[in-house]
Amino acid sequence: xxxxxxxxxxxxxxxxxxxxxxxxxxxxxxxxxxxxxxxxxxxxxxxxxxxxxxxxxxxxxxxxxxxxxxxxxxxxxxxxxxxxxxxxxxxxxxxxxxxxxxxxxxxxxxxxxxxxxxxxxxxxxxxxxxxxxxxxxxxxxxxxxxxxxxxxxxxxxxxxxxxxxxxxxxxxxxxxxxxxxxxxxxxxxxxxxxxxxxxxxxxxxxxxxxxxxxxxxxxxxxxxxxxxxxxxxxxxxxxxxxxxxxxxxxxxxxxxxxxxxxxxxxxxxxxxxxxxxxxxxxxxxxxxxxxxxxxxxxxxxxxxxxxxxxxxxxxxxxxxxxxxxxxxxxxxxxxxxxxxxxxxxxxxxxxxxxxxxxxxxxxxxxxxxxxxxxxxxxxxxxxxxxxxxxxxxxxxxxxxxxxxxxxxxxxxxxxxxxxxxxxxxxxxxxxxxxxxxxxxxxxxx
Numbered sequence: 001x002x003x004x005x006x007x008x009x010x011x012x013x014x015x016x017x018x019x020x021x022x023x024x025x026x027x028x029x030x031x032x033x034x035x036x037x038x039x040x041x042x043x044x045x046x047x048x049x050x051x052x053x054x055x056x057x058x059x060x061x062x063x064x065x066x067x068x069x070x071x072x073x074x075x076x077x078x079x080x081x082x083x084x085x086x087x088x089x090x091x092x093x094x095x096x097x098x099x100x101x102x103x104x105x106x107x108x109x110x111x112x113x114x115x116x117x118x119x120x121x122x123x124x125x126x127x128x129x130x131x132x133x134x135x136x137x138x139x140x141x142x143x144x145x146x147x148x149x150x151x152x153x154x155x156x157x158x159x160x161x162x163x164x165x166x167x168x169x170x171x172x173x174x175x176x177x178x179x180x181x182x183x184x185x186x187x188x189x190x191x192x193x194x195x196x197x198x199x200x201x202x203x204x205x206x207x208x209x210x211x212x213x214x215x216x217x218x219x220x221x222x223x224x225x226x227x228x229x230x231x232x233x234x235x236x237x238x239x240x241x242x243x244x245x246x247x248x249x250x251x252x253x254x255x256x257x258x259x260x261x262x263x264x265x266x267x268x269x270x271x272x273x274x275x276x277x278x279x280x281x282x283x284x285x286x287x288x289x290x291x292x293x294x295x296x297x298x299x300x301x302x303x304x305x306x307x308x309x310x311x312x313x314x315x316x317x318x319x320x321x322x323x324x325x326x327x328x329x330x331x332x333x334x335x336x337x338x339x340x341x342x343x344x345x346x347x348x349x350x351x352x353x354x355x356x357x358x359x360x361x362x363x364x365x366x367x368x369x370x371x372x373x374x375x376x377x378x379x380x381x382x383x384x385x386x387x388x389x390x391x392x393x394x395x396x397x398x399x400x401x402x403x404x405x406x407x408x409x410x411x412x413x414x415x416x417x418x419x420x421x422x423x424x425x426x427x428x429x430x431x432x433x434x435x436x437x438x439x440x441x442x443x444x445x
């Protein structure tokens with residue numbers, strides 16, 4: 001438990017980099033633009049001085065504690081940092097008594113409870129009367145879904161704000177600030193390549209604290225040059241992170257080269273190459289959901305009806321990436337990549353749709369044949385909408401000779417099954433359907 005005066009605090013240069021760089025205002029705060037940016041809900045609450053008890057829900061290192069301190073600073077409140085890991089009922093009562101004394105003197109008290117989900121029901125209930133009568137403004141931080149981890153009585157008295165992982169751009173801005181700020185590393189001349197800063201940003205995976213700690217460690221272990229500057233080479237960063245710096249510019253050529261290599265290896269039924277390129281992308285920090293989306297596309301573009309389960313598996317892999325995240329989802333993606341590599345291939349859907357798309361673009365005004373229009377009003381029926389429609393279920397074969405394409409495209413074939421895998425049965429069935437329809441048309445004529 002820690003009580004701080006935010007207005008006379010001096011920077012301890014021996015403190016961790018993340019602590020030294022804590023911003024003191026929303027203008028210096030990085031990330032969470034949806035909450036603290038112009039028009040953001042939390043910024044508006046602060047500007048209108050309408051702060052109430054709240055819960056910050058989000059992953060580690062996204063600025064939950066920092067945001068609570070900024071609120072306390074902005075509202076000129078006493079700030080008590082309270083850990084749910086090390087505190088019990090006795091500590092809660094002590095803090096509440098102190099807050100009550102402050103209230104009697106007209107001083108607001110913000111109690112920040114980190115990892116509030118670790119409190120049991122009795123401990124959470126101990127806050128209730130003090131929140132209700134306004135002795136404290138409670139700000140809880142949790143990485144767990146508050147709907148399941150926070151008592152409903154307490155949760156109903158708190159506004160929940162969802163904090164998001166910092167973006168790569170946010171992280172790089174944070175690292176540049178650390179290198180330039182006098183409170184950070186700005187008093188030293190530090191040489192580090194931009195690609196290595198991107199590597200740190202990706203390695204930290206949205207956790208600003210981890211990014212700053214990694215940079216701090218890399219600088220401390222950097223090479224001191226004759227002029228006193230510090231150089232951070234790739235091998236030092238590799239030692240600090242425990243992984244090779246295989247990172248590449250996600251918007252650059254190498255990004256597209258690698259996804260192309262993965263796609264073409266699967267198309268060529270080469271699971272070994274496909275797994276290798278998958279590993280190259282994941283270990284380089286690629287977003288697993290991006291890869292999963294490409295696999296979903298591949299399942300229809302290159303496998304299609306030759307194995308309809310391919311699409312189901314690819315979608316399941318995407319969902320697994322959502323559930324597990326990295327690094328656990330790597331094997332889910334590997335399963336999908338191997339399955340797609342070994343599945344029978346057909347691009348009949350891809351080729352057929354492209355042909356239909358070209359015709360559709362050139363013939364956007366082609367009228368829908370009257371027989372398959374829906375004549376739902378008397379006027380439509382007078383105009384012959386639905387006239388000549390043949391209901392397939394009324395026939396024994398569930399087939400009719402009715403034409404469904406516009407007259408100008410009569411006889412056009414877009415879907416031409418390749419006949420591999422399950423598509424072989426589809427090809428045979430399609431041939432039978434077309435032969436039967438042709439015989440019916442001949443009878444009608």
